[in-house]
């Protein structure tokens with residue numbers, strides 16, 4: 001039996017993975033694609049955006065969500081049973097696409113394709129790492145070099161000062177194809193600078209392409225035929241290297257997420273401006289979710305990556321669906337203690353019409 005190819009789409013929070021997958025589904029050229037989506041944060045926003053975008057080949061049956069945390073930590077209890085169930089279906093997909101959470105390390109996930117029940121049926125076609133080119137150009141993942149040099153001198157471990165940098169490097173290291181996304185937000189010179197920087201960190205021979213809104217032909221993204229599961233042992237993550245000796249698991253204690261239930265959003269522009277102020281005032285990496293706008297039949301998608309905030313209406317609220325505003329907020333653990341989470345929650349609610357929310361509850 002021919003193995004089903006699986007593509008792993010990875011990349012930091014907000015790099016554009018879901019957007020790239022939406023484009024891929026629209027241009028799938030008749031392939032039946034099954035999607036497995038893993039999210040950090042207790043709200044299935046990405047899956048909902050994809051099933052809400054009306055692509056014929058993307059039904060709720062084709063999208064499987066793993067929302068309980070980090071795919072790389074729950075491979076055995078979560079990912080393997082999901083794959084087994086998918087492979088037991090009567091109508092098998094032509095291709096499997098897996099979107100990892102923006103905080104996942106792809107290496108343990110790819111290694112899971114060597115589990116006997118999966119290895120005989122599926123092969124990793126390739127790991128595609130999506131990069132927010134503008135964020136890299138702004139140095140958002142860069143460590144304070146002096147501090148890291150001092151830490152390295154004191155301790156030979158590879159520990160970074162900045163957990164974002166470490167994750168970012170691990171995601172690049174796992175790649176078979178790197179997409180420099182959001183090319184529209186940088187000029188040609190900056191794009192080339194980022195390309196050179198990334199090429200210096202990636203494995204030799206890895207292809208790097210640039211894109212806007214993840215718009216690339218399906219033939220570029222699929223059919224890499226890398227067989228990455230056989231290569232992954234040579235692409236270890238920082239955590240694997242650090243913990244190899246004692247076999248300790250990595251964790252994502254450095255990151256925190258919480259869900260805010262809020263009231264109606266009367267003025268999306270004012271709401272986005274208020275959110276931008278909050279993001280600037282606190283250590284927030286990502287906000288995403290849906291908002292209820294009074295008098296509108298459609299729900300409003302809210303997407304914030306750093307200071308860039310996007311709002312758009314994606315689909316009508318469904319019959320029987322609760323019209324509500326729910327957002328997931330993700331940040332660094334150190335910047336989001338319980339008191340700060342409560343402050344942010346109250347502030348977001350303050351940007352909305354709480355009376356409407358209370359009435360809905």
Ligand SMILES: Nc1nc2c(ncn2[C@@H]2O[C@H](COP(=O)(O)OP(=O)(O)OP(=O)(O)O)[C@@H](O)[C@H]2O)c(=O)[nH]1
Pocket residue numbers: 011012013014015016017018019020046101102103181182183184185211212213214286288303304305309310
């Ligand atoms: N300007 C610009 N914005 C983009 C591009 N690609 C994606 N975005 C926007 O970036 C935001 C995040 O995009 P997503 O596709 O949700 O990113 P993601 O990587 O799936 O995010 P997480 O799942 O939270 O990690 C959205 O507001 C997108 O519309 C691009 O090429 N250019």
